[in-house]
Amino acid sequence: MANARTPLIAGNWKMNQDHQEAIHLVQKLAWALKDGKHDYSAVEVTVLAPFTDLRSVQTLVDADKLELSYGAQDVSQHVSGAYTGEISPVFLAKLGAKYVAVGHSERRQYHGEDDALVNAKSKAALAHGLVPIICVGEALEVRKAGDQVAHTLAQVDGALDGLSAEDASKVVIAYEPVWAIGTGEVATPQDAQEVAGAIRARLAELYSSEVADAVRVLYGGSVKSGTIAELMKETDVDGALVGGASLDAEEFAKIARYQAHAGA
Numbered sequence: 519m520a521n522a523r524t525p526l527i528a529g530n531w532k533m534n535q536d537h538q539e540a541i542h543l544v545q546k547l548a549w550a551l552k553d554g555k556h557d558y559s560a561v562e563v564t565v566l567a568p569f570t571d572l573r574s575v576q577t578l579v580d581a582d583k584l585e586l587s588y589g590a591q592d593v594s595q596h597v598s599g600a601y602t603g604e605i606s607p608v609f610l611a612k613l614g615a616k617y618v619a620v621g622h623s624e625r626r627q628y629h630g631e632d633d634a635l636v637n638a639k640s641k642a643a644l645a646h647g648l649v650p651i652i653c654v655g656e657a658l659e660v661r662k663a664g665d666q667v668a669h670t671l672a673q674v675d676g677a678l679d680g681l682s683a684e685d686a687s688k689v690v691i692a693y694e695p696v697w698a699i700g701t702g703e704v705a706t707p708q709d710a711q712e713v714a715g716a717i718r719a720r721l722a723e724l725y726s727s728e729v730a731d732a733v734r735v736l737y738g739g740s741v742k743s744g745t746i747a748e749l750m751k752e753t754d755v756d757g758a759l760v761g762g763a764s765l766d767a768e769e770f771a772k773i774a775r776y777q778a779h780a781g782a
């Protein structure tokens with residue numbers, strides 16, 4: 519890839535893995551990643567775990583000095599106070615979390631999250647040193663109508679509203695077409711590139727080419743080891759947000775070494 523962006527392979531465990539299962543999965547993943555045959559230095563690997571797993575994941579990563587970062591799947595837009603059930607970005611930062619997914623389509627769909635909330639959560643994450651992985655992407659009807667680019671860019675505009683260029687250059691944007699999530703129906707590399715390229719062009723318009731060059735744009739939706747290499751060949755796809763396949767340590771490690779099976 520002819521740019522300075524470090525590819526990011528992020529596993530979104532969703533509501534899977536209790537804290538004991540999480541320990542096993544991270545151990546297996548560490549083992550799979552350290553197979554001695556492959557070089558992961560050019561790729562960053564992260565897992566987005568349920569809140570209740572984070573302390574266990576932190577302990578393992580610290581104790582074994584694993585080359586693995588971790589994060590959460592959601593965050594409150596508030597720092598503290600009477601917000602029953604919410605998790606502060608301060609708590610996540612204190613647990614060593616690096617990333618937090620914001621505005622995942624499942625949060626938008628089942629928890630009524632809108633662009634304004636996604637914007638507030640992204641700002642809260644950034645204010646406390648977390649990197650938001652801002653999730654955007656269209657539903658099937660929108661794609662059928664051919665409106666995927668306009669729809670997704672509107673979500674990007676909403677999520678970034680009021681962010682400084684400095685903050686905007688730190689975010690990760692995950693393009694996850696809703697029709698490809700958990701369906702086995704992966705977008706074609708061209709579909710992913712069309713929207714990822716449009717997102718980068720929008721970043722250049724909203725900010726500058728420096729910001730556009732700095733932001734990593736991921737693709738998510740039924741990514742597997744067999745499909746990652748072709749996706750990663752696209753100019754504006756800088757990694758993947760992986761759901762189901764991230765629960766299988768071997769398969770997830772294989773996705774992270776996509777270069778090996780791309781022949782690169």
Ligand SMILES: O=C(CO)COP(=O)(O)O
Pocket residue numbers: 530622694698699700701702738739740741759760761762763
């Ligand atoms: O939603 C996703 C990642 O956030 C994608 O999930 P799947 O990889 O299971 O389709």
